[in-house]
Structure formats: structure tokens, C-alpha cells
Amino acid sequence: MTSSFLTRIIQVLEVLSSIVLAAMMLLTFVDVIGRYLLGAPVFGASEMISTMLALVIFMGLGIANARDKHIVVELFDSRIRALAPGFYDVVVQGFSILSMCLIVYVLFEQAIETAHTGATTIVLEWPLAWITGTVAVLAALSVVSQILGLLTGANQPNKHHLEDV
């Protein structure tokens, strides 16, 4: 149940983040081509790209957190873990979850703040509150997938996922 829920979250995030990253690539490409060949750059392209960056990071975090794909100094960790593996995992993973909760909290705070001031992006005048709010929701979702990943053991096998590189 939890495991299929997690799979579903990750599937959705994979599709969404793929679309955003592909769009980011295409937009920079089209912007440059438009500028040199057609004399018509995309208005506000750099702000669109900045926004997409934030989306890519926090969608990617939902996937990365579920698998605990975070950098670790592998010097003594396995020896320390061997002393009390259960306790060790709870502490280390709990710390990661707590840190993500801090990020979620400050992003929501930031979203509320920008909603109050009505701040917008400079060129396109997109309301920042919407962007921050979306990013905060994505960050919250990444905590959900982080916890589910811990519960279902999806974060266990080889931390660095070297098969990916």
C-alpha cells in the first residue's frame, strides 16, 4: 500500500520533472536561435528558466529523497552503523527528514511573505507567491516520499546509485 503510493508519487514526479527539464533545454535553445536567426528573443526567457530551475530542483528532490540519494562521507559510517544499525538509521534518516522539514517550513513562510507584499518577478511580473508556493508544496511532497522511502526500504540499497552515472 505505502509502497505503491510511493511508486505513484515518483512516477508523477518523473514525468513532470522530465517535462520541465526538457522545456528548459528547448527554451534556452529556441531563445538563442530566435535571437540570432529571427531577431526575436523570447521575452523574459531568463525568468522562465529561473522558475523552471526551482521546479526541477524540488521535483528531483522528491525522487532523490525517496532513494536517499544524498552525498555521504564514507569513512567511518559503516563501522558506526554496525554498533546499532536500527538506532543509527533512525537517527541519520530522522536528521535528513528534520532538515527537509526546515526547508519546507521556511519556503511556506517565504510564500506567505511574498503573498502579503505582492512581490513579482522583475520582467514578466509573475507573482512570486505562486512560484514560492508551488516550490513549497513540492518540497513538502519530497518529505512525504522521503518518509515513505524510509518505511518501504526503497532508500536502502547502494547509496550512491553509481549505475546511474
Next chain:
Amino acid sequence: MTTALIGFAVLFALCFIGFRVGFATLIVGFVGFAMLRGFDASLAMVGQQVFHDSMNYNLSVIPLFILMGVFIVHARISQDLYDAAYAALGRFRGGLALATVLAAGGFSAVCGSTLATAATMAKVAMPPMRNYKYSDRLASGTIAAGGTLGIMIPPSVPLVIYGLIAEQDIGLLFIAGILPGLMLVILFLIAVGITVRRNPMAAPSAPPLEPARRKEAIRGTLPVLILFLVVLGGIYSGAFTATEAAGIGSFGAAVIAVMRGHLLTLGEWRDCLVDATTTTATIFIVLLGAIVFSQFINLSGMPYDLLDLVDEWELSPFQLVIFVCIIAILMGMVFEAIGILVLLVPVFLPALQINGIDMIWFGILVVLVSEIGLITPPIGMNVFVVKSVLPDVRLGAIFAGVLPYIFALVTGLILVLIIPQVATFLPGLMR
């Protein structure tokens, strides 16, 4: 200074215990800042930094260059690169190892990650070296060291991150990395030459490629060369920003992959895009944590105390740079490139700037030192990557095998130290 040092001590302890590096830096930075300015101020600071840096236009080069590297790996171009390099250098003793260095250099020119470079080269270079009875030590060491070229030869993620921290132009930094990157390729080739001369048994001779394969391989590497020239030429001529170059580069890499018969299904596209996205997220967690931590260091007084210390010790600017490099080498034993950059550079930035150090030159030095860190024990990320791709090779053999390249890197470091023009000449032409 005491506050900052305690912060560093706690951070190192947490990292050694096995807490995730990004989260540990974030929390230590948050708590440290709260102790200096109060809890609410620290919350506000973390919010501002996390949000604004997640939306920093200059950082959008990171996912795009990562994507370019993923596409290039997916295009399976490394075999052609390797064979073409062998066609050029195969007739010398240790030809397969020489080819590994050259191919790694070529791969680095279109891939910003040292781990990807090492892993890819391990897959194509190890089988022939095994076949012709090269020693594991020479073969695996060459692959691990060759991978480190990935962060000096542009594109390079660590150079982007350095540019952000030191407020330097990313395009200039990329251009600055070209000559030192070429120099390191040459030094690595020399290192191979010396190694096989001292121990000819390590590299028995191998036959040349068949002429047909030779032609095919050389033709296969042409798109890589063109892509590199377009991306770097665009930055050099000012035709596009680093971010735009990354967009063009990833697009071009996708085109190359398609032309070679890959990326033909949506599933393949998704795999590549997801791979780049998750790697981006992993890097940004370290980056955001480090930015928060550096705000704690910023207010801790440590940068100014170090400035005073430099005065007190009457260090010349050159001595200061050497001092920082030595600290970076020590840090490199444990931390990888991004960790060194984000923890070390903010601390010394004011002292370096006030002493009039050329920050482009310094960036190249720090990245060069990080390359050393990638292959030095106890933690050498590249060595680990090679080990994970080649599980039957002993870790000790790889660490022994990289030794000649550590000497080569240190020689390179000394050369860039005494001849700064290696780093500053090309960017100087741009300004």
C-alpha cells in the same frame, strides 16, 4: 573565530558519523546563525537563501550541463573516442593507457562530471587493457585519474559553483579551464610514459586497430569535437551566456545521441531526464546547505579574523594562496570538489580579494586541488567509482595506480602557481 571553528568541528563530526553532507551543513549553518542573530532571523535567512538560490539564473547551467553529460553517456560515444585516441597513440608503449587519458580528456570536454567520466571510461578502457594483460594497477589508476579531467576541462559543475561563491563570470572560468586542462592531459600522458618505462611489464604491446574501425571511430568523434567547439566558442566569442551554452550543448548532445540510434523512445528520454534531475537535486541539497552555512561563517567574524592573521603572519599574497591550497589538499582527502569549494572559499574570500589575488586564477587552482582530492585516500570518489564498476580490482591497487597521476597533478599545480598565465591567458583575451 572560535564560534566558526566550533561550527566546522561539529559539521565534520556529523559528516564522519554518516549524516548526509548537505543536511548536516544546512542544520549547522542554521543553528550557528541562530546563535549569532536569533532563531527568527535564522529562519528568515534560510528561507531567503534557499528560495533565491533555487531560482538563480546562473545556476540553471547545472541541470543543463548535467543533462548534456547524461545524453553523451547515453549516446555511447566513449567507445569511438577511445578507439580514435588509440588510433593516434597506439603505436607508443602503453598505448592503451595513453589512449585512456586522451579519451578521458575528450569526454571531459562534453561532460561536466568527473564521476560520469571515470565510470564511462572504466567501461570502455578496462576490457582492452585486461585483454592485453596491462597491470590492474596501471589500468584502473589511469581510469580513475583520467576521470578527474572532467572538472577542469569545461564544462565543469565545480567551476560554476566557484563562480557563484566568488562572484566570478562562469564563461571566463570555463575558458580559463581549457589550457590547464590540456596541460593536465599532457602531464598525464607523460606520467603514463614514465610508468611504463620504469615497469614495461605493466603494459605489454597491443596490435593496432583495423583500418576500417579506425576510420569509423574517428568519424564518430567528430560530433563531440563540433559540440565542444560550438559550446566553448559561443561562450568565448560572447555569443551566448553559460546557461545558453548549456542549453545548446544539451540539445546538441541529444541530437548526437539520436543520430547514433539512441534516444528514440520516450522511455529513454525519461530515463535520461530523470537521471539529470535527481543528480541536480542531490547537488543542490549540498549547495543550499553550504550557502546557509556560509552565511553563518559570514557573520562569525572568521573571514576578517583570517584577514588579520594573514597580516600578523606577514604572509605575501603568494604565500596566502599556497597556504589555502595546502588546506584544500588536506580537505580533499575526505571531501569531494563541491564540498571543498563551498566550505573553504567563503572563509578565505575577503583575505584573497583584499590581497589582490586574481580570482579566476584562484578558481582554477582550487579546482585543480579538488582533482587531487578525488583520487587521494582515504576517500577518493573517483577511485570508488572505478572500484564499483570493476568490483574485482583491489581498492589498494587503484590507490597505488593513481600515485603517478597525483605527482602529475601536483606538478600541474606548481606550474599554474608559478605561471598564472596558463589560467589567465585565454580569459584575458576575452576581457
Next chain:
Amino acid sequence: KTRLLVNCFWPSSHFACSTVLPNWVEEVERVTEGRVTGIIPPKSVAPPPEQLAAIERGIADVAVMFNGFFGDAAVGPKVAMQPFVGSHDAEAMSKALWATNREYFADEIEQVHLLSQFVISPAELYSQTDTPINSLDDLAGRKMWVLPGPLAEITKKLGTGVVSGPAVQSNEIISRGVVDGHLGLDPQAVQAFQLMPYTKSTTKFSGAIYSTSFSVFANKDKWAEISPEDQEAIMSVSGEVLGAAFGRAWNEAAAMAEAAYADAGIEVVDVDPAFETALQEASAFVTEGWLKAAEAAGIDGQGALDFYKSQIGEMTN
């Protein structure tokens, strides 16, 4: 004993961070006989648009912020950001703005304690083609990089092909031959962003097309920690004095940049009076909009505008 954490959002090598603010900190220490000290961190503790939030939440104690980032919270200081109200003397404009502030909108900003307001050198009009821009038609027919805000609105209305974005990113567009001119940078910025090689001529207006203004402010609780005598002493070296120091620094930087025009091959062309009048008329709607906003904020906008202009006039004559 109070220690102020003074934030500077410009790069640490900018004269605002390396000269003007450190000098002010020294003055504060001198007039309070060391009871109030200050320290400027090596790098900014908050992004440029977040300076106000940074002070309110206590990330730093004193900061400088572009008045555009206040939104509706500071309408008054935008008197100095109206088209053709200013001059080419940033020091005079800064003093005039502070005098206008005291007279017309001294209590407007409530969240923080206001220390000073100042104006920087005005934006100039630059051509990147061999033809200087000296008519409304020419300006309207070009593709230009224009500073976001009023200038972008004015030129868009004229029909100019406007490419806009933050000033710090302007060099990416200007240096790449995407546009045939730019409007919104002061001479110092043109020099600092290394744009002189891409600029062929500048049109010298008798008035100033547009200037940006800034506020310097302190956290309220921190300010309340300081004794009334010391507060008064600090204000004696802030307000007009600090504003004038910022203005003077910009004047000097602009003069240095202008002195480099000749070597960079930038021609200085005197404006055709008909062009200046036409542009002035075309930008009148900006001021009309501001007057309405001022009225809504309970400020005598027309009075403030006239007072600001007369103050500059007095100092210039």
C-alpha cells in the same frame, strides 16, 4: 554598548560597500564616542530585494534597499524617480530628496527606522549603432535594452522593441549585439559592466531622464536600544549627510566613467531640444500615475514634486 550589523547588498568591491558605508560606520562610532559601533559583513546577508525583510526579521540591523522593492510601502521617495525631475548631480538630488522626505513623507515607512534616502546618477541614453539617438522616431524604431519599471513602460508605449531585465544581467544582452542601444544604466554602471566597447555614442540631455533612489534604514528594536542622545548624534551623520556622501560617490564614479568615453570612442552628442521636449511629454503619464498613488498614500504629491525640483534648482544655481 550597541553593535550594528550593517549590510551592503552590492558586491564587496563596490564603493558603496568599500567606502561610503565604512565611512559612515566610522562617523557613527566617532559621534557616539564608541557607544555605538558597526560592522559590515564580508558579503551580503540577504538578496537585494529582501533587504527590508532582512532588517525586520533581524538578519541584519542596518541595510540599504532600492525604493522600487518597497512596493506600495514607500511611494514618497519615488518623487526622485519621476522622468525629467532630476539633474546630473547625484549629491544635489540626494540632499533634495532628504529635504523633501522631511517635509512631505517623513513618517511614511513604518516597519523600520529610516536613516537616509539618496539618489544615484541618472540613467543615460546610449546608442550601439553609428547613428546617435536624437529623435523620438529613432528611439521608437530601435530595439533597446531598457531598465524594467517606468523607463520600460515609456519606451514600450513609444513602440520601441524593448528587451528588459535586471541591470546586473544587462551586459549579457548589450554585449551580444542583440539590441541597438540601451537606456537605464548610469555611466558608472556602463563602465563597471564593461559595456563601453559596445557603446558608440550617448545623448546628453539637459535634464535627467530618470534616476533611481534608495533608502537606508535600521531595525526598530535595535534603534530603540540606543539612547536618545546617541540617536540624535547618529542622525546628525546620517540623513542628508549620508545621502550626500552616496551621491558624491556616484558623481565621482560617473565623472571617471565619462572621462573614459573618449578612449572608448564614445561620442557625446548634445540633445536636440525638440527630442527632449517630446520625450518629456511622452513620459508625463508616469508622473500622473505617481501623483495618484501619492494621493492614495496621503502625500501631497504635487507639493513634494515642486519642492524636490526647487531644492535641486537652488543647489545647482
